[in-house]
Amino acid sequence: MPTDFDVVVVGGGAAGIAAAVGAAQTGATVCVIEQYGFLGGAATNSSVLTHCGFFDQTGTQVVAGVGQQVLDRLDERNLYHTQTIAETGNTVVLLDLETTKSVYDRVLREAGVTLLLHSRLVSATTDADRVTEVEVVHRGGHRRITAKAFVDCSGDGVLIAEAGAEMLLSEPDERQACTLVMRAGDVAADADLSQEGMAAAVDKYRAATGHTLVRDSGIAVRMPVSREIMLLLADQHRDVLDVDELTEAELRARELSWRYLDAFRRFLPGWENAYLASTGPQIGIREARRLAGRDTVRAEDVSAGRRREHDAIARCGWPMEKHVAPGVTEYGGIRDKGWYHIPHGAICSASTDNLWAGGRLVSSDNAAYASLRVMGTSFATGHACGVAAAAYAGTGEHDYFAVRRELDRQKALI
Numbered sequence: 001m002p003t004d005f006d007v008v009v010v011g012g013g014a015a016g017i018a019a020a021v022g023a024a025q026t027g028a029t030v031c032v033i034e035q036y037g038f039l040g041g042a043a044t045n046s047s048v049l050t051h052c053g054f055f056d057q058t059g060t061q062v063v064a065g066v067g068q069q070v071l072d073r074l075d076e077r078n079l080y081h082t083q084t085i086a087e088t089g090n091t092v093v094l095l096d097l098e099t100t101k102s103v104y105d106r107v108l109r110e111a112g113v114t115l116l117l118h119s120r121l122v123s124a125t126t127d128a129d130r131v132t133e134v135e136v137v138h139r140g141g142h143r144r145i146t147a148k149a150f151v152d153c154s155g156d157g158v159l160i161a162e163a164g165a166e167m168l169l170s171e172p173d174e175r176q177a178c179t180l181v182m183r184a185g186d187v188a189a190d191a192d193l194s195q196e197g198m199a200a201a202v203d204k205y206r207a208a209t210g211h212t213l214v215r216d217s218g219i220a221v222r223m224p225v226s227r228e229i230m231l232l233l234a235d236q237h238r239d240v241l242d243v244d245e246l247t248e249a250e251l252r253a254r255e256l257s258w259r260y261l262d263a264f265r266r267f268l269p270g271w272e273n274a275y276l277a278s279t280g281p282q283i284g285i286r287e288a289r290r291l292a293g294r295d296t297v298r299a300e301d302v303s304a305g306r307r308r309e310h311d312a313i314a315r316c317g318w319p320m321e322k323h324v325a326p327g328v329t330e331y332g333g334i335r336d337k338g339w340y341h342i343p344h345g346a347i348c349s350a351s352t353d354n355l356w357a358g359g360r361l362v363s364s365d366n367a368a369y370a371s372l373r374v375m376g377t378s379f380a381t382g383h384a385c386g387v388a389a390a391a392y393a394g395t396g397e398h399d400y401f402a403v404r405r406e407l408d409r410q411k412a413l414i
């Protein structure tokens with residue numbers, strides 16, 4: 001196996017997939033390091049089975065490029081389903097979990113990317129202001145991998161931290177809450193999925209058992225293929241970078257999942273035979289570290305729908321959606337329900353010359369982060385990271401215009 005590449009990408013979620021494919025499509029040699037045995041990130045490791053951010057709130061598509069390649073593969077299997085929420089105008093792409101894993105495998109394989117599954121990044125070596133090597137641990141031992149350019153798409157900023165790159169990190173109580181997403185099977189076709197129905201059931205459960213659940217209601221979506229219901233209810237607000245806190249979050253959220261199931265089976269019409277089909281394999285983490293970039297997206301850029309002439313690399317059309325505490329979400333819109341640009345500098349490390357970060361690591365303030373972290377946008381920012389890293393691997397230069405030309409060639413929407 002080769003151990004030297006033009007570009008190494010850490011993490012195989014939406015951003016990492018797009019980074020790897022985008023880089024490989026320039027002709028670069030690319031390696032993706034993923035700690036689980038499958039690709040997909042939060043979609044497949046936390047059952048977050050709705051892609052937000054492909055469309056703005058007017059219904060205009062704002063992400064294409066590698067993201068579009070994924071949508072096309074879903075379409076080939078007749079599994080490209082969208083749903084628009086009437087009250088907000090938000091359009092999501094509904095996913096089937098196993099189809100999604102298989103589509104991602106295919107998109108990566110077709111691009112000729114080297115993939116290391118069950119491989120966890122544990123350390124990085126730097127020389128002056130550059131990363132030179134990363135170390136991964138796998139079932140059989142350790143492997144050291146060198147590259148000219150590195151992209152952190154780990155969601156948690158593992159490479160940023162290991163490389164000692166500058167980062168942004170809010171205090172634990174200012175970060176967004178986590179949720180252990182539940183999937184429930186055998187829920188009747190006409191079952192009550194309404195917020196009011198859930199709240200009434202949780203209230204009756206409290207009266208009957210004395211147990212107060214963390215939130216009264218949450219998102220309930222019926223998934224394609226399995227017809228299971230995806231439920232976002234079991235919230236925990238803890239420091240996910242502290243192993244004791246994260247362990248406690250998993251245990252408490254799992255216990256909560258069973259309580260919600262019990263409440264709905266007893267008090268929500270159509271849920272009498274429901275069972276807990278799945279949780280995890282890990283609690284959904286909304287926020288940990290972020291890159292400190294050469295530029296930073298701010299709340300005012302989002303609300304103004306700011307367009308950029310000379311440094312744009314992606315569009316984001318998802319409004320600010322901040323889960324400030326269990327069951328408490330703050331919203332903030334984009335001007336005219338449209339989209340704003342994400343700048344090149346927000347994916348380039350301020351301190352480490354050959355390091356980029358995409359997806360939920362893009363340099364942003366807390367409020368802007370609540371908008372650009374979604375998966376559709378992660379495809380777009382990951383794609384730009386991959387193309388930028390590959391361009392740098394070829395020339396040793398940061399050349400925005402070369403990146404832009406290549407993103408246009410790869411049909412990204414900018």
Ligand SMILES: Cc1cc2nc3c(=O)[nH]c(=O)nc-3n(C[C@H](O)[C@H](O)[C@H](O)COP(=O)(O)OP(=O)(O)OC[C@H]3O[C@@H](n4cnc5c(N)ncnc54)[C@H](O)[C@@H]3O)c2cc1C
Nearest residue numbers: 011013014015035041042052121154155284285359360375
């Ligand atoms: C509960 C919840 C609900 C959400 N709802 C939605 C929604 O409905 N729609 C939407 O679009 N977004 C939603 N989001 C946000 C979205 O899921 C994430 O922001 C998005 O997945 C970010 O993509 P990413 O590729 O940056 O990171 P991730 O999807 O987190 O992927 C990171 C990848 O890196 C891997 N990794 C991490 N550390 C290492 C390591 N040390 N070594 C190797 N690999 C590593 C992980 O295993 C993972 O595969 C939700 C998030 C949560 C938590």
